[in-house]
Amino acid sequence: MLDKTYSPADIEAKWYEHWETSGAFKCGQRPEAEPYVIVMPPPNVTGSLHMGHALDNSLQDALVRFERLRGKDVLWQPGTDHAGIATQMVVERQLDDEGLDRRDMGREAFLDRVWKWKAESGGTITGQLRRLGASCDWSREAFTMDDERSAAVLKKFVKLYKDGLLYRAQRLVNWDPKLKTAISDLEVEQKEVDGHFWHFNYPIDGEEGRFIEIATTRPETMLGDTAVAVNPNDERFKDLIGKHVLLPLVGRKIIIVGDEHADPEQGTGALKVTPAHDFNDFEIGKRHDLEMINIFDENACVNVNAPEKYRGLDRFEARKVIVADMEAAGFLVKVVPHKHMVPYGDRGGVVIEPWLTDQWYVDAETLAKPAIEAVETGKTNFIPKNWEKTYYEWMRNIQPWCVSRQLWWGHQIPAWYAPDGTVFVEETEAEAYAAAKAQFGDSVTLRRDDDVLDTWFSSAMWPYSTMGWPNETPELAKYYPNTTLITGFDIIFFWVARMMMSGIHFMGEVPFKNVYIHALVRDENGAKMSKSKGNVIDPLEFVEQYGADALRFTLIAMEAQGRDIKLSEKRVEGYRNFGTKLWNASRFCEMNGIAGSDSVEAPTATLPVNKWIISEVSQAADAVTKAFDAFRFNDAADAIYHFAWHTFCDWYVELVKPVFWGENEEEKAETRAVAGWVLDQILVILHPFMPFITEELWHATKDDRAYDLINASWPVVSAVDLTAAEEVNWAIRFISEVRSTRAEMNVPASAKATALIVGASTTTKDRLNVFQDMICRLARLEKAEAVDTAESKGAAQLVVDEATVYLPLAGLMDLDAEKARLGKSLEKLSKEAGSIKGRLSNAGFVAKAPEHVVAEAKEQLVDLEAQIEKITAAIARLG
DSSP, X not given: OOOXXXXXXXHHHXXXXXXXXXXXXXXXXXXXXXXXXXXXXXXXXXXXXXXXXXHHHXXXXXXXXXXXXXXXXXXXXXXXXXXXXXXXXXXXXXXXXXXXXXXXXXXXXXXXXXXXXXXXXXXXXXXXXXXXXXXXXXXXOEETTSHHHHHHHHHHHHHHHHTTOEEEEEEEEEXXXXXXXXXXXGGEEEEEEEEEEEEEEEEBTTSTTOXXXXXXXXXXXXXXXXXXXXXXXXXXXXXXXXXXXXXXXXXXXXXXXXXXXXXXXXXXXEEEEOTTSOHHHHHHHHHTTOOOOOOBOTTSBBOTTSOGGGTTOXXXXXXXXXXXXXXXXXXXXXXXXXXXXXXXXXXXXXXXXXXXXXXXXXXXXXXXXXXXXXXXXXXXXXXXXXXXXHHHHHHHTOOOEEOEEXXXXXXXXXXXXOTTOOEEEOSSHHHHHHHHHHXXXXXXXXXXXXXXXXHHHHHTTHHHHTXXXXXXXXXXXXXXXXXXXXXXXXXXXXXXXXXXXXXXXXXXXOSEEEEEEEOOEEOTTSOBOOXXXXXXXXXXXXXXXXXXXXXXXXXXXXXXXXXXXXXXXXXXXXXXXXXXXXXHXXXXXXXXXXXXXXXXXXXXXXXXXXXXXXXXXXXXXXXXXXXXXXXXXXXXHHHHHIIIIIIIIIIIHHHHHHHHHSSOHHHHHHHHHHHHHHHHHHHHHHTTTOHHHHHHHHHHTOTTOSSOGGGOOOOOOOOOOHHXXXXXXXXXXXXXXXXXXXXXXXXXXXXXXXXXXXXXXXXXXXXXXXXXXHHHHHHTEXXXXXXXXXOOTTEEEEEETXXXXXXXXXXXXXXXXXXXXXXXXXXXXXXXXXXXXXXXXXXXHXXXXXXXXXXXXXXXXXXXXXXXXXXXXXXXXXX
């Protein structure tokens, strides 16, 4: 017997444990079936569930549960990422609290400590994903630093090196002086700061009294200037191109070059060029073969390449001293306040320094070409398609990929150096020594590269390394390429593109057929969630309060292609109420002797209402199937929501009550069989969205189920009686119109009018006879009859298909009082609408008001106008 109240907390943990221990999530259980494969974007091992994870994994789980029900061999591959910088920072903070330093411990002891932390605390997010209902094959859980993935990473690095696609070079990187490592663009945050433009005069060599004025936001970098750039078309400076300036404070002669990067409209039109400390200057330096002078050390302090006075100074202290010295020497022209963007490390929190250093690079330009072609030819499809533009923009302008990091936690680079700097790249130290001895003799000694690889290097292999590569495993043969990837737009380049490049190069074909880019979850006002704003929503709080099913359904139902999600607690609460509605409908079935079905096929039906509901099941299943296939998640959710709540719970349950009140046992038996079968189909279709409540009801409505709902079959209904379906749908339209009119006209619930139908066709007259009792009971009518004419005065009028329905109300209510009430409502609503229109037509309000306030005003206006339209129609009905 079902409990009176639906309580998510009582069922969710129970069913998840049952599914996992029973092996329901494991792949390979249908060896002959078509595979369906999704790899989970591996969350950081340091992470905990946030709303982006909740959306991403709810969408993935909905798809894999749907495809499992369709009979496919589903593999949802889970795993976590070792998160190099983040994890190292976590453990180093622990060491700081204990008064320890990793450098004193040594590399081996430090890594032992990290592995210990990972074993104790590194699985938080996988437990949280289980609470969400993620039905991935946990028996195959991978970790980017486990033995199998680590061996694959070494194999990949060595092969790329020997293929000539990976090399060591000196280039600019984003350097974090606090963490003392290169970081990726993804780990850099651009922040607007109040700074200055310092205008300096650089004296022209050999032309006493002549200067060229430059402007800079970073005076300290002038110590590394090796040129001044001007636009070759700038008439002010044309005669200076090829000449030199004498660099103040340093005394070095540097050339003036013509380069189109110099914008005559920006600053003074002349740029100081510091190739070793600015990415744009680096490119200018390459174009003009300029010297690259690095004037900072790893701590961003001035190094020995600068005049002795400034050596050892922190970069910002050096800035103050240099500005003062330039002013004292008469080279400071002016200082102008200037807001500008400054790069900060998202982990270290300090200003990032473009720094010239030796790093390992992948030739991304070569690898990108087949990856671009794969999307151009449709081998891989982006959904929504507009994200292809983002992909192309990045890939067609791709730079060498810096893959080395100055950390200890990560895959240590498999490169060994001989004393003269010769490098040997091999998978093992033994292989490196064998190669070195062949060249230098048995006495050679080697030193391994201290650096580790960028985390994205290993996660780029995720679609095939998790299947067993480089070994030729059965899983690799069956499950590569993957079917679908679901992820956020922010890592299209950092992860999606790199998986494309890596997969095509090492596997010979694309890693996935479809890439679905999901929305961003914002707060209910449309603002991006951030800790600083205090508007971050913890998904687990919603799970605790409303259940995982309600949160999942909310996120899936709001996931419309190309539109961000405005998440509100009311929506989650509303979908919990949807669960309650289904629970109560199941209790109604239980109380009327309706049990789950033993058949996948629809039962035989003779009653129109039963033929109708079977047809509606078919249409609902078809709508959800098509929506899932097109990645229209919101449409899929809307279709099953509408069918379960409105078609089944609101209409079918009401329509069949008279059957159970009657004496016809055959009709009762048929209706029990149909209702039980329909409820089964609802549970199956709803399962991908709300797996916990559906599995609970699946077993509660029939004690001897032969299998769990997670392993059921997706509805395939062919028995569609279009005639019966249209008949019942007509009755529902008729009842709905009458009910709506009664509500608009404020007709008392106890008042029963006689509905007079004018202009009815023969079909409508027949339907009136068949459904007379149903119409009168549910529309609260004395009777409904077809007539040739009807008196319009004092009667409300409505249209159902070809017929006009008259509801004489004069004897049932005070029409003049109702007209007056409606008139007052109309006046009030019109006044409110006018006020909002006035605000929205005020350009100042629209420009200055917060975005969510303007959006709310627009929504209010739409709602008010809809109410005005209804009341106007109601007044018109009263004549």
